[in-house]
Amino acid sequence: MQHKDQVLTANEQRAVLWRLLGYTKAHKKSLTSAFVLLLLATAADLLGPILVKIFIDNYLTPRTFPYEPLLWLGLLYIGLHLAAVFMNYFQAFMFQHISLKIIQELRVDVFANVERLGLSFFDRTPAGGLISRITNDTESIKELYVTVLATFVQNIMFLIGIFIAMFYLNARLAILCLFLIPIIIMLMQLYQKISSRYYAVMSEKLSQLNAQMNETIQGMAIIQMFRQERRLRKEFAEVNEEHLQAGMKSMKLDGLLLRPMVDLIQVIALILVLSYFGATSFVSPVEIGVLYAFVNYLDRFFEPVNQMMMRLSLFQQAIVSAGRVFKLMDYKEYAPIQNGEQSPTILKGDxxxxxxxxxxxxxxxxxxxxxxxxxxxxxxxxxxxxxxxxxxxxxxxxxxxxxxxxxxxxxxxxxxxxxxxxxxxxxxxxxxxxxxxxxxxxxxxxxxxxxxxxxxxxxxxxxxxxxxxxxxxxxxxxxxxxxxxxxxxxxxxxxxxxxxxxxxxxxxxxxxxxxxxxxxxxxxxxxxxxxxxxxxxxxxxxxxxxxxxxxxxxxxxxxxxxxxxxxxxxxxxxxxxxxxxxxxxxxxxx
Known part of the structure; x- marks a missing residue:
């Protein structure tokens, strides 16, 4: 199978993602508990800058420091951070536990389907390529569940909370910041479209490497007898080089479209926010606490975006690998089965x-x-x-x-x-x-x-x-x-x-x-x-x-x-x- 057959269209990638998410249905209760903990942890994390804003505007700027309110404010700030730490730990543990269970189910499903296939399928399919799909590709999918989806869910919830807090502080500026979202989504879609080609090639070349290694090891006696080591090393090196080149192209793409572009957008957004506060200072006084909280939230806004962008490569690898695995699962070229409702037994053996x-x-x-x-x-x-x-x-x-x-x-x-x-x-x-x-x-x-x-x-x-x-x-x-x-x-x-x-x-x-x-x-x-x-x-x-x-x-x-x-x-x-x-x-x- 050529690597061009492995390139998925945007619609096919969405279908693969929905099919992967379908495996979460059996874990609804655990996922609900994990989501509740995630929401609580996100809320606790986001309330921190609000408390700092209250301290700056209500106590630090007017230089009034009543003991009891500040004590309660400080205890609440520390308590929220500790609660966020504990809840983040347990929700991350629950998400990863669910992810590992899903991968276990997926591997069993694909292996069960392979066992049902007829010998005609195995006659034309290299064993190493099958092994690569059941092991390497499912391992890539595991990263989607363990790392990518948990990170995306957590950071999307975090972003929603940040915008709620921004609207609470300054609705007009928060609306302006909303324009950052379509820019980031377009950047993600561009990365997804280009990188899918490279990861398809990488997955296919890895399958070829596994198939060649499997065939070489099984026939090592013949290879050594007929002195074919040099030829096989050359063929192996050629496929390995193609795998390397695809990986290098992917790395170059990552270096261009992931962190650097997001950092550039972050700098532009920070300039716009500071310019806005600078312009409004000529008309009305600027609350230092609001400025601090807004800049803090803006910085916090781009941190989850960066985390999601850095995991887009894992996401794309997982989607490509899942497409290969599902293609194997969807093969219906099964071994012949019984026809009819009778179940006779062999007695004589004629x-x-x-x-x-x-x-x-x-x-x-x-x-x-x-x-x-x-x-x-x-x-x-x-x-x-x-x-x-x-x-x-x-x-x-x-x-x-x-x-x-x-x-x-x-x-x-x-x-x-x-x-x-x-x-x-x-x-x-x-x-x-x-x-x-x-x-x-x-x-x-x-x-x-x-x-x-x-x-x-x-x-x-x-x-x-x-x-x-x-x-x-x-x-x-x-x-x-x-x-x-x-x-x-x-x-x-x-x-x-x-x-x-x-x-x-x-x-x-x-x-x-x-x-x-x-x-x-x-x-x-x-x-x-x-x-x-x-x-x-x-x-x-x-x-x-x-x-x-x-x-x-x-x-x-x-x-x-x-x-x-x-x-x-x-x-x-x-x-x-x-x-x-x-x-x-x-x-x-x-």
């Missing part, structure tokens, strides 16, 4: 494909009119060159993708009538590259299916002969497993994936190149276990090594998405077709 055709991109068919039947207890193997469509058949059977043409039946029922939970529970899948998680041997076999007991875990490991190496590990079944099982051999990882599959007693067994990464000695043990596993189960096996599927009840030979040969091992050899050629080539290489 499978039938009827004229199934499928395309990943909607244009080129990777499967063409595939038809076959597998009865309970039978083993059917798929063979063919890379790209012939073997894995696509499994993807459709597991219902990772929706079929476009044809029909898939399980126990005589359309596959879409089953709940995905039923399909996943009754099908056991072993992939060529088993994915292990950080944890223990036991947790990787159990995979957090809490109904599986320790005894069942051990039984499954013994069934596939994984117990032989597990019992030699320190801690045995509680031995630590690092990310992706990097400290285990490929054969050991495969054995664990076998145990993980068998422990749940699947009705249908799917083996996708299950023995390709296993040495000959281990393969013999697995083949023995497989024979026991396949008894009474419907088994689908994909294999490159034809020697592993000689015993299959039926072998289907795929070529360019079509079944061109079918039969058992001996029958296919007699046909002297593609299977015969593949078998002779493998026999020769062996």
């Amino acid at each position: 499978i039938e494909f009827k004229d199934v055709s499928f395309s990943y991109d909607g244009e080129t068919d990777v499967l063409k009119n595939i038809s076959f039947t597998i009865k309970k207890g039978e083993t059917v193997a798929f063979v063919g060159h890379t790209g012939s469509g073997k894995s696509s058949i499994i993807n459709l059977l597991m219902r990772f993708y929706e079929i476009k043409r044809g029909e898939i039946l399980i126990d005589g029922m359309p596959i879409e009538s089953f709940q995905n939970e039923e399909l996943r529970k009754k099908m056991g899948l072993v992939l060529q590259d088993p994915h292990l998680y950080t944890g223990t041997i036991s947790s990787n076999i159990r995979l957090y299916r809490h109904h599986i007991t320790d005894q069942e875990v051990r039984k499954a490991a013994e069934f596939v002969h994984a117990n032989e190496f597990i019992e030699k590990l320190p801690g045995q079944y509680e031995a630590k497993v690092t990310e992706r099982g990097s400290t285990l051999s490929s054969g050991q990882r495969q054995l664990l994936s076998f145990a993980r599959t068998i422990v749940d007693e699947p009705t249908i067994l799917i083996l996708d190149e299950a023995t390709s990464n296993v040495d000959t000695e281990t393969e013999e043990a697995i083949q023995e276990a497989l024979k026991r596993m396949q008894q009474g189960r419907t088994t689908i096996a994909i294999a490159h090594r034809l020697s592993t599927i000689k015993e299959a009840d039926q072998i289907l030979v795929l070529h360019k998405g079509e079944i061109i040969e079918r039969g058992n091992h001996e029958a296919l050899l007699k046909q002297e077709g593609l299977y015969h050629k593949m078998y002779l080539l493998q026999q020769g290489s062996e």
Whole structure:
């Protein structure tokens, strides 16, 4: 996705902001309490200059200093300041607590939507970019809630209070000062319009950096083997430079439109106020207390404006990041779900494909009119060159993708009538590259299916002969497993994936190149276990090594998405077709 797609219009930015504010609805009571404290703290803070004005005009200028009124005036001044300190602390704490809760909800929402998306979405979306949206972008949004919104709300309330106080002191001059507000709003809008472009580029480049780092770390062995370090460093540096340039442009904009421009407006406003008092002094006497209070309020007026302007950059980053996050949340390309109200169960495991055709991109068919039947207890193997469509058949059977043409039946029922939970529970899948998680041997076999007991875990490991190496590990079944099982051999990882599959007693067994990464000695043990596993189960096996599927009840030979040969091992050899050629080539290489 190009960064230009991430630039939001003014209307889109407003829509994003309202959507972000929608998350505050669940915290109405806490927000109301925080607002009450904020109002009280603002009122207490704003009353200070009024008390000083009273002291100057009523006591200091006429030089009368009665003890008791001044004592009460002083105590009230100190009391208001202390009350403002305490109330500001608690309201700030409450706002930040609410903000952190909202970000927690937002992250859960976006992650939940990502989990529901179909594999077609992940096929074309870099993992690093997704991680960047769920982590970096939500972190930017957190600053909006924790820093920006609380500051804006507090300072807007403060500005309203300042103008009330100004009107109390001098209504005509306060009206003149109101003209400062549209000037500041125009400055904010100009900054928002220009900066959104830079922050969109920064967010997109950061996603690209994360995606590149993720891909590089996962493929580090290949990179070092083919000496690609220099090229990748150059590509990484180029993207990093683009991120830096966007950041520099943003900093230059901040340096021009934020504090300096506001300071300039403040100086002009101060000159106008002093000029007004100077001009009126020729007509009527000027109250020193009023002058002090007005200048004090004017100074206080620009301090919250400066605070808001300095946080506009965080606000703009948050809006851009929220737009990216909401775009991810709004993806509706979900994995296929059950159709119909019936919820059948898989009992026998009979499978039938009827004229199934499928395309990943909607244009080129990777499967063409595939038809076959597998009865309970039978083993059917798929063979063919890379790209012939073997894995696509499994993807459709597991219902990772929706079929476009044809029909898939399980126990005589359309596959879409089953709940995905039923399909996943009754099908056991072993992939060529088993994915292990950080944890223990036991947790990787159990995979957090809490109904599986320790005894069942051990039984499954013994069934596939994984117990032989597990019992030699320190801690045995509680031995630590690092990310992706990097400290285990490929054969050991495969054995664990076998145990993980068998422990749940699947009705249908799917083996996708299950023995390709296993040495000959281990393969013999697995083949023995497989024979026991396949008894009474419907088994689908994909294999490159034809020697592993000689015993299959039926072998289907795929070529360019079509079944061109079918039969058992001996029958296919007699046909002297593609299977015969593949078998002779493998026999020769062996």
